[in-house]
Amino acid sequence: MAAPAANLRINGERLWDSLMEMAQIGPGIAGGNNRQTLTDDDAKGRALFAEWCKAAGMAMGVDTMGTMFATRAGTDADALPVYMGSHLDTQPTGGKYDGVLGVLGALEVVRSMNDAGIKTKHPIVVTNWTNEEGTRFAPAMLASGVFAGMHSQDYAYSRKDAEGKSFGDELARIGWVGDEVVGARKMHAMIELHIEQGPILEAEGRDVGVVTHGQGLWWLQITLTGKDAHTGSTPMAMRVNAGLGMARITERVHQIAMSHQPGAVGAVGHANVYPNSRNVIPGKAVFTVDIRTPDQGKLDAMKAEVTRAAHAVAAELGLGIEIEDVGHFDPVTFDAGLVSVVREAAERLGYSHMDIISGAGHDACWINRVAPTVMIMCPCVDGLSHNEAEEISPEWAAAGTDVMFHTVLDVAGVVA
Numbered sequence: 001m002a003a004p005a006a007n008l009r010i011n012g013e014r015l016w017d018s019l020m021e022m023a024q025i026g027p028g029i030a031g032g033n034n035r036q037t038l039t040d041d042d043a044k045g046r047a048l049f050a051e052w053c054k055a056a057g058m059a060m061g062v063d064t065m066g067t068m069f070a071t072r073a074g075t076d077a078d079a080l081p082v083y084m085g086s087h088l089d090t091q092p093t094g095g096k097y098d099g100v101l102g103v104l105g106a107l108e109v110v111r112s113m114n115d116a117g118i119k120t121k122h123p124i125v126v127t128n129w130t131n132e133e134g135t136r137f138a139p140a141m142l143a144s145g146v147f148a149g150m151h152s153q154d155y156a157y158s159r160k161d162a163e164g165k166s167f168g169d170e171l172a173r174i175g176w177v178g179d180e181v182v183g184a185r186k187m188h189a190m191i192e193l194h195i196e197q198g199p200i201l202e203a204e205g206r207d208v209g210v211v212t213h214g215q216g217l218w219w220l221q222i223t224l225t226g227k228d229a230h231t232g233s234t235p236m237a238m239r240v241n242a243g244l245g246m247a248r249i250t251e252r253v254h255q256i257a258m259s260h261q262p263g264a265v266g267a268v269g270h271a272n273v274y275p276n277s278r279n280v281i282p283g284k285a286v287f288t289v290d291i292r293t294p295d296q297g298k299l300d301a302m303k304a305e306v307t308r309a310a311h312a313v314a315a316e317l318g319l320g321i322e323i324e325d326v327g328h329f330d331p332v333t334f335d336a337g338l339v340s341v342v343r344e345a346a347e348r349l350g351y352s353h354m355d356i357i358s359g360a361g362h363d364a365c366w367i368n369r370v371a372p373t374v375m376i377m378c379p380c381v382d383g384l385s386h387n388e389a390e391e392i393s394p395e396w397a398a399a400g401t402d403v404m405f406h407t408v409l410d411v412a413g414v415v416a
């Protein structure tokens with residue numbers, strides 16, 4: 001089949017308008033979004049996406065994790081579909097594009113196929129994966145993880161948010177428990193467009209990232225138990241200070257990541273001390289260590305070193321300690337054949353591009369275990385993400401979506 005003509009492009013204005021309209025739902029307090037999974041705002045975003053998919057002539061399916069699959073028929077109903085997609089849920093202080101570009105970019109590809117009257121052999125499916133962020137209900141990429149067989153649905157439904165509400169109850173409350181068995185769908189390929197969430201593409205002056213690999217990750221939730229006591233009258237030698245333990249472990253995480261350079265990162269982003277009163281020595285601290293690297297050996301070593309360091313700090317300070325694995329996936333190598341198709345599409349379209357490793361985790365990282373998968377990235381202003389000031393340009397959004405358009409046409413097979 002001849003490659004799609006280089007002048008075949010998506011409608012960048014329509015894409016940008018859709019991004020801006022979706023951004024109105026679940027607004028943040030500083031120009032970004034707070035559309036956390038399974039909230040009423042998530043439900044509103046889902047409803048708008050479903051309305052747009054219907055208007056684009058697609059049939060909607062929903063599985064029991066609430067993941068949405070909008071299908072555009074192919075000429076061969078027996079051919080496995082080509083999937084595109086990402087996530088509409090955001091961080092509490094999230095940006096307008098993290099995940100959303102991948103879902104609405106995929107919708108724009110279908111809209112552009114409709115405009116051009118293009119038929120494909122394989123059906124095309126646009127996907128909104130539930131709870132990619134893992135911020136309200138850990139771990140991240142929860143629904144795609146169940147789809148890939150990495151978590152049971154019971155485990156997923158049992159996950160609780162900070163108020164003790166469960167994933168299963170909240171999914172039912174917003175009315176998005178579908179009837180499809182999770183993971184029953186088989187895929188010819190999965191393509192995820194996503195903002196880079198890092199500084200490389202912008203610094204290198206490239207329009208498109210051809211994602212060859214993804215970092216591996218561990219999320220270790222640590223609970224330290226000490227003793228509440230008066231911050232004024234308790235002698236220093238008598239203190240059993242869980243807050244101090246958390247601070248020392250946080251510093252050790254940073255040192256361990258720095259000792260594995262290049263290509264390792266580590267931080268503590270979620271942290272609570274109890275009772276969290278100005279004049280009480282914290283008797284309890286609960287926090288999550290996030291360590292990542294593309295190198296399997298380093299990932300295993302970092303986890304072991306963080307675990308050892310945490311136990312050593314607890315022993316030093318006489319603290320009780322529990323460590324729970326709340327998130328994990330090993331480094332990912334995406335499908336080499338699809339990576340070449342993405343690279344050729346960027347070339348054909350005349351976009352500057354470079355191979356890149358994804359620093360963030362994505363649904364594609366799990367789906368890569370059950371279907372040939374690839375990612376396409378667009379630059380971010382100052383590499384900033386998971387911040388309400390997250391910004392991209394309409395040109396970058398269009399470039400990444402054009403590349404996804406051509407990749408899908410290559411993979412799904414255009415029927416004259």
Ligand code: HGY
Nearest residue numbers: 132133140360361362
């Ligand atoms: O944590 C991640 O990398 C993704 O943003 N959920």
Ligand code: MN
Nearest residue numbers: 098099132194
């Ligand atoms: Mn994302």
Ligand code: MN
Nearest residue numbers: 091098133386
């Ligand atoms: Mn994110």
